[in-house]
Amino acid sequence: MSFLDISFLYASLLWLLMPLVVYLMKREEKQNFAQNLRWLVLALLIVSLARPVLPKHLSTQKLYAHSVVIALDLSVSMNANDIQPTRAKASLQSIKKFLALNRQEQIALIGFTSNPLLLSPPTSDYELLLVALSNINSDYILTKGTDLQKLFEKVAKFKDEAKKVILFTDGGDEVLEEELMDLVQREKIKVLVIAMATQEGSSLKKSDGSLLENEKGEIVVSKLNGSLRDLAYASGGEFVAFSSVEQSVSSIEDWLDREKILNEALSKEHRDYFELGFVPLSLAILLFFLSSTRFSKKLLAFLLLLGLNVQAEELISKEHWGEGVAKVAMAEGSGSILDGYYLYEAYEYYEKNAFKKAQKALYKVEKRGLEAELLLAHIFYKEERYQEAKSILKGIKSSDRAVKQQLLYELGNCEAKLSYAKRAKEYYVQALQLGEDEDVLHNLKIVLTQLKEEGAKVGYTNPSSAQKSKTQSDKEESKEVKSVQSKEKAQGASGGTSSKKSKSSTIQVLKVETKGKPKRQLSSKAYDLINEGYIAEEKPW
Numbered sequence: 001m002s003f004l005d006i007s008f009l010y011a012s013l014l015w016l017l018m019p020l021v022v023y024l025m026k027r028e029e030k031q032n033f034a035q036n037l038r039w040l041v042l043a044l045l046i047v048s049l050a051r052p053v054l055p056k057h058l059s060t061q062k063l064y065a066h067s068v069v070i071a072l073d074l075s076v077s078m079n080a081n082d083i084q085p086t087r088a089k090a091s092l093q094s095i096k097k098f099l100a101l102n103r104q105e106q107i108a109l110i111g112f113t114s115n116p117l118l119l120s121p122p123t124s125d126y127e128l129l130l131v132a133l134s135n136i137n138s139d140y141i142l143t144k145g146t147d148l149q150k151l152f153e154k155v156a157k158f159k160d161e162a163k164k165v166i167l168f169t170d171g172g173d174e175v176l177e178e179e180l181m182d183l184v185q186r187e188k189i190k191v192l193v194i195a196m197a198t199q200e201g202s203s204l205k206k207s208d209g210s211l212l213e214n215e216k217g218e219i220v221v222s223k224l225n226g227s228l229r230d231l232a233y234a235s236g237g238e239f240v241a242f243s244s245v246e247q248s249v250s251s252i253e254d255w256l257d258r259e260k261i262l263n264e265a266l267s268k269e270h271r272d273y274f275e276l277g278f279v280p281l282s283l284a285i286l287l288f289f290l291s292s293t294r295f296s297k298k299l300l301a302f303l304l305l306l307g308l309n310v311q312a313e314e315l316i317s318k319e320h321w322g323e324g325v326a327k328v329a330m331a332e333g334s335g336s337i338l339d340g341y342y343l344y345e346a347y348e349y350y351e352k353n354a355f356k357k358a359q360k361a362l363y364k365v366e367k368r369g370l371e372a373e374l375l376l377a378h379i380f381y382k383e384e385r386y387q388e389a390k391s392i393l394k395g396i397k398s399s400d401r402a403v404k405q406q407l408l409y410e411l412g413n414c415e416a417k418l419s420y421a422k423r424a425k426e427y428y429v430q431a432l433q434l435g436e437d438e439d440v441l442h443n444l445k446i447v448l449t450q451l452k453e454e455g456a457k458v459g460y461t462n463p464s465s466a467q468k469s470k471t472q473s474d475k476e477e478s479k480e481v482k483s484v485q486s487k488e489k490a491q492g493a494s495g496g497t498s499s500k501k502s503k504s505s506t507i508q509v510l511k512v513e514t515k516g517k518p519k520r521q522l523s524s525k526a527y528d529l530i531n532e533g534y535i536a537e538e539k540p541w
Contacts, residue, residue, distance in 0.1 A: 006276065009051040016046045037291035044284035052280070053273035065104035066256055067122060067160050070095060071151055073169035073196065074136070075113045076144040076212075077222040080170070082202035083242055091168040091196055092133060094248040099126045101249070105256065108158070111136060113143040116154045146172030148231070149180050156187040163189045164259065165237075166252055170197035171225025184235040191237040192255050194248050197224035339365045343372055355379045370398065377410065386414045405434040412443060421450040 008014065020043060031039075072095065078088040099107075109120040109132055120132040146169065155163055184191060201223030204212040212220045224241075232239035240251045342364045349358035362368065362376050373396050380389035393411050398404060412427030428444040431437065 005054055006052050007055060009053055009273070011050060013046060013050040017043060020046075034291040037287050041284045041288045041291065044280040044287070048277045048281040048284065052276040054276060055273055065106060065124075066164055066259060067106045067108075068256070069108045069110060069155055069158065069163060069165045071110045071112060071116075071155070071165055071167045071169070073113075073146060073167075074111045074138060074141055075146045075170075075172065077146070077170055077172065077204060078196065079138070080197070080202035080204055080222050082198045082200065083196060087170060087196040088138070090242065090245065091194070092136075093245045094168070094194065094242075094252075095133060096130065097245055098249045098252055099129055101253070102126065103253075103256075109133070110151065110154065112147070112151045113141060114145045114147045114150070115143060116151045118154070122158075146170075146174070148172070148176060149183070152180065152183050152187070152189060155189055156183065161188065163187065164256075165189055165191045166194065167191055167228075168194045168196055169228070170195070170222060171228040173222070173225065176225070176227035176231055181231065181234040184231065189235055190259070191232050191235040192252065193228045193232040193237065193239045194251070195224055195228055195239065195241045197222065199224055339367060339372075343375075346372075346375055350375065350379065353382075355383055370396065370403070381410075381414065381417075384417070386417045390414045401434055405431045405437065405440075408434070409437065409440050409443075412440070412447075416443065416447055421447040421454065425451065 020039070024039060072091055074088070078091070079086050081087075083090045104124060106122045106124050107120075107126075107129060108118065108122040109129055111117050111119050119136070120129050123129065148169070148171070152165075155165055183189075201221045203219050203221055206212055214220050229239045238251075238255055240248065242248055342361050346358045346361035346365075349355070349361060358379055359376070362372055362379075365372050368376070373392055377389045377392040377396075380386070380392065390411060393407050393414070396403075396407055398407070408427045408431035412424045412431065415421075415424035415427060424447045425444065428440050428447065431440045432444070
């Protein structure tokens with residue numbers, strides 16, 4: 001035995017991997033390391049649900065139980081309501097209640113009218129029998145009469161030495177001939193008749209609600225066929241007149257308990273397996289732990305030191321970068337391994353609001369790419385050093401439309417923080433020209449409100465002179481930015497406290513409504529077998 005012998009008990013579940021693979025191949029947005037681990041966890045859980053096993057050996061199990069045929073009359077007369085709710089429904093309820101006892105009998109199920117149809121071969125899988133019963137739809141059955149002769153000719157073809165039949169029927173209107181009695185005796189067929197009709201009988205309703213009439217225009221009344229008692233006794237079986245579902249089930253149990261089990265026992269093949277499902281399940285639990293803890297970040301740092309080229313954007317979830325950074329799709333950097341590590345270290349400090357240490361780590365990066373520059377700008381922004389943040393953002397060059405829009409958005413944020421509402425408005429308008437964005441539109445509305453309020457105060461203040469004063473101070477502060485940054489590279493970062501976060505983006509969760517599967521019906525071929533020869537029927541009741 002080798003691992004090449006692995007099989008899956010529920011191999012059909014592996015098809016669930018196909019939509020997962022298609023999604024991962026076609027997704028446009030890159031995801032971080034932890035998110036990719038979770039997709040792998042989902043794949044492993046699907047493999048685990050498919051139950052991988054190593055087959056060991058095939059054994060034969062003996063079941064000390066009967067082999068039984070349950071025959072259900074599906075003729076039109078079974079729709080009579082002298083037995084509530086109808087003869088047919090009471091029969092189905094009795095069969096289902098008997099199956100619910102979970103005895104070990106091996107049961108075959110036959111439905112019959114003028115022709116018999118094997119609904120389920122002999123099986124001890126009662127769920128399969130229940131499915132077969134639930135799929136019966138009398139509307140699709142064209143034959144309406146009852147032919148017990150053909151039923152028992154089919155039962156005679158079963159391989160059992162002695163056959164046991166539990167018969168739910170009203171017997172039809174035909175007198176049972178001696179030929180049928182001889183057949184059940186010759187083929188050793190024992191019959192337990194559950195008589196599904198009363199002596200008084202009942203009229204029959206057609207689909208349009210009118211009563212069924214014979215050729216003479218007389219209303220047809222379907223009664224219990226008295227010959228059923230003779231059939232039961234001729235076979236060596238028993239006759240039971242239906243009174244309730246519980247009584248009929250009790251009668252079936254008592255009859256089977258009194259009957260001798262032939263051939264000592266029924267045989268059932270059983271294969272032993274060594275379950276392997278714990279392997280992908282354990283791996284899934286481990287990977288989920290890694291994806292949900294900080295250990296995954298330590299693992300990435302270790303991979304960086306080993307020389308693996310891992311994008312720095314994978315080192316920390318983008319949602320934690322600060323104001324609006326989740327909008328930017330980063331490009332892969334071309335720095336050294338140590339640059340990647342320092343960038344990772346800067347993210348770690350940034351997440352802890354240790355902005356000075358994050359700055360120091362960034363100044364160790366030899367080639368600061370887009371990510372490093374943006375992170376440095378966000379550090380300045382959090383420290384309320386908006387002029388430095390503006391200087392960094394203006395120095396970033398990119399041909400990517402989304403990046404340009406993001407830079408304009410963040411420049412507008414800096415101008416708004418510096419109370420330059422007019423400049424902020426210009427940046428926001430330029431950002432919206434590159435594409436729609438809810439956050440940009442939200443902030444634009446705020447600065448427009450501020451400009452409107454400033455215009456209302458024109459009679460009391462001199463906004464033009466105040467604007468000139470701010471512009472002059474802006475120029476003077478900009479001259480100091482480069483000297484300040486060069487000093488910080490050597491001495492370490494300095495700054496104030498963090499500001500409040502901007503309006504957070506909304507994550508929509510799609511809910512998929514599932515509808516129950518429609519009930520399966522018998523195939524048209526199955527009904528053809530039942531309906532064969534129905535045209536020749538003279539008394540279809």
